[in-house]
Amino acid sequence: MLQDSCCKKIVLVAVVFLLCLPRLSAAAGCAATEPDASGVQGAPLAYGPRWFGSTHLAALLPAKGKWTGNGPENHYKGKFWWWREGFDAKIEPFPQLEVSAHLRDDPVVTAQVSRAASSSNSKWNAMLVIMRFPEHGCWQVSGQYDGEELIFMLSVGQEPPKSNDSWPQIRD
Numbered sequence: 001m002l003q004d005s006c007c008k009k010i011v012l013v014a015v016v017f018l019l020c021l022p023r024l025s026a027a028a029g030c031a032a033t034e035p036d037a038s039g040v041q042g043a044p045l046a047y048g049p050r051w052f053g054s055t056h057l058a059a060l061l062p063a064k065g066k067w068t069g070n071g072p073e074n075h076y077k078g079k080f081w082w083w084r085e086g087f088d089a090k091i092e093p094f095p096q097l098e099v100s101a102h103l104r105d106d107p108v109v110t111a112q113v114s115r116a117a118s119s120s121n122s123k124w125n126a127m128l129v130i131m132r133f134p135e136h137g138c139w140q141v142s143g144q145y146d147g148e149e150l151i152f153m154l155s156v157g158q159e160p161p162k163s164n165d166s167w168p169q170i171r172d
Contacts (some may be wrong), residue, residue, distance in 0.1 A: 030104070030138030032065025033152035042085050044124035055085035057148040059141070067154045069133070075112075076133040076156050081126050082116075082143055089118035089125040097145045099129045104138040104153065111139065 039049030040058040051058045060081040062068075069078030082097055097116035103109040114130040133139060136157035143150045 030065075030155040031153060032138070032155040033061060034065045035061045040083075043083050044126060051083065052152060053150045057143060057145050057150045058083045059143060059150055059152065061152065062154070065153065065155055067133070067139075067156045069131070069156075072136065074132075076136070077130065079128050080131050080141075081128050082145070083124075083126045084145060084148070087118075087125050087127065089120035089127075093118050095127045095145065097127045097129070097143060099131070099141065099143045101131065101133070101139050101141040101154075103135070104140050109134060111141075 033052060035050040035052045037049055040051040040053055040055065042055055043051040043058050050061055050063070052061045053059055060083070067076060067078070069076035080099070082099070087095070095116045095118055099113045099116070101111035101113065111134070112132040116127050116129050118125065118127050120126070127145070131141075133156045137155075139154045139156050141152055141154055
């Protein structure tokens with residue numbers, strides 16, 4: 001009887017631990033994908049060498065793979081740019097780009113991703129989606145376009161708040 005009670009307690013502790021594990025490991029760190037310093041050959045230069053992928057499909061990654069978007073109060077919402085050699089925004093204003101994202105340790109938690117749109121100017125053409133991450137953590141992002149797939153990891157979270165102490169105080 002005593003042994004039975006101990007086993008139940010051990011199982012209960014193990015279940016609680018396993019339920020908390022995704023949040024603990026997300027906080028423990030994320031091997032976020034960083035763009036290659038050389039960038040992607042042919043990608044729009046307006047954003048420098050922060051492109052990751054190939055001429056078949058590339059994504060513009062944030063510095064050091066750390067995404068803050070518009071902050072936690074806006075679910076880290078922001079524009080996410082994609083590119084492919086030969087893509088023409090005039091021909092394909094709503095490209096068949098499919099983007100999805102899920103929390104690394106809990107695939108049930110997914111990001112909201114808008115329908116893809118395109119943007120261009122005289123020097124470049126690109127695709128974009130709006131992404132909203134419901135919480136901070138380590139996220140796997142996947143994009144598919146014209147038979148190509150690109151997968152990478154993002155560390156989603158808020159940067160430390162900046163102090164206003166350095167601003168001069170206005171006094172009456």
